[in-house]
Amino acid sequence: MSQIFAHRGASGLYPENTMKAFKEAEKTGCDGIELDVQRTKDGHLVVIHDETVNRTTNGTGMVGSLTLKQIRALDASYNKKKWFTHNKVPTLEEVLEWLQGNSLLCNIELKNDKVAYEGMEEDVLQKVAGYNLDHRIIYSSFNHQSIIRLRELDENATIAPIYSKKGVNPSLLAASTSANAIHANYRVMTPALMNACQRMNIPVRLYTLNDQGKLIKWMQAGLQGIITDFPDRAMKIRDSLET
Template identity: 35%
Template sequence: MKKLLKRMTILSIAALSLSFLFPTGAALAAQDNNYENTVTNIAHRGSSGHAPENTIAAYDLAFEQKADYIEIDVQMTEDGELVSIHDTTVDRTTDGTGSVGDFTLEELQNLDAGSWFDSSFAGEKIPTVEEILDRYRGKIGILVELKSPELYPGIEEKLADALIERNLDKPNNNKIIVQSFNHDSVKRFHNIIPSMPVGVLVGHGQADNGEITDEHLEQYAKYADYVNPNKSLLDQDTVDRIHHRALKTWPYTIVDEEWVDLLMDYGVDGIITDYPELMDFR
């Protein structure tokens, strides 16, 4: 009997040792889930699939859904205030008409930015960037997109001033990243606050026959930390070439599970989505 117990103990120890060397399917699945959870979840214009984009309602919901970042679009009013709105006109997302840059802040904030989405959001306002920074800094990351900055001379300096005033220009700055499709604007901002990570947005018009070339990446790597392209511009080779240059990639804009799975298979670093719950890993 003692010999049998001794033999069983030895076998149990051996089995335990093997389990460390050769994980079971369940253990491997757990490891995979741990890897997946390193992919950053960026709520595009807030949780914009469920609430009116670029409003406090959408940002609050993204926070409640445990997104890692909110993405905000930034433009400038006639009187030089920074506000969060995507289109260069207010027509689509408010009850007003006209170009964002032709409104004062007071005039913009008299508009209803929620009813277009659903009557339950009636009265939502266009928020200021300062309001967003004060409300969310240290609580959730903020991916700031400078929208059509060529329309707003000095917008990079205005944004830098707002960040510096709040001590958000330092390394480990509570997760603030600045990006734009206008790469000259990204360079200008980088020159103002070199310590802050910046990203280049890449659409089909900025690719070469649907490809982000090595030449593109070599240029981006001189000043940027992120290459954030339209999702359809990515494949395994492109993601590998981005990573080879020590850059990260957060593709946009994902609205279904199939794209989440595909992009995660490629090894992207983050996913910009209208539906943060898609990143509740299965």
């Protein structure tokens, strides 16, 4: 049955990419979390989706132009037009340390497709290795050259290019990047394309599947991984299909 990954944590209900969202996702019993990594002006890896802090915090500015101290001073409590309180932008190290206390998988998306964070691949791999979590990490990126670079640096890493445009052949994309899996927007995937990948032992994970009907459809089709804002909803559907 499909593995369930909490997209930026349980981001449907809690502020995305915060420890609160990750801890609430763990409570659902899901298989893993998905998060995004940018790099600060002073070289720290922080967990935030956008290249700026404008949307998800009470601050403004490019992540790459702010220091870790400046970013940690912000409140990262925005969630779908609602504000919570007292949530910080986590460092990657903070999340990795927390992961040592559970058994969750973690999909780290390198957000280096719009801002070229030179050497980000080395930085992320080194951080993960420092916590001995290599076997539980999936690396993904829209920057397919970054995926190739990850493979060059670590032949054993689990890597997955991301795409969202129609007309892409996912099997060929996986082959051209030496990837272990494919991550695609659910709108551009078909059961036939998915099955072609799976015949080549290439798992397919789709984002961002939130609708009940679509969740059921893809679970019944044999999708390997679901990336969702609502892991509690996906888990209930999976449990119902297994009974």
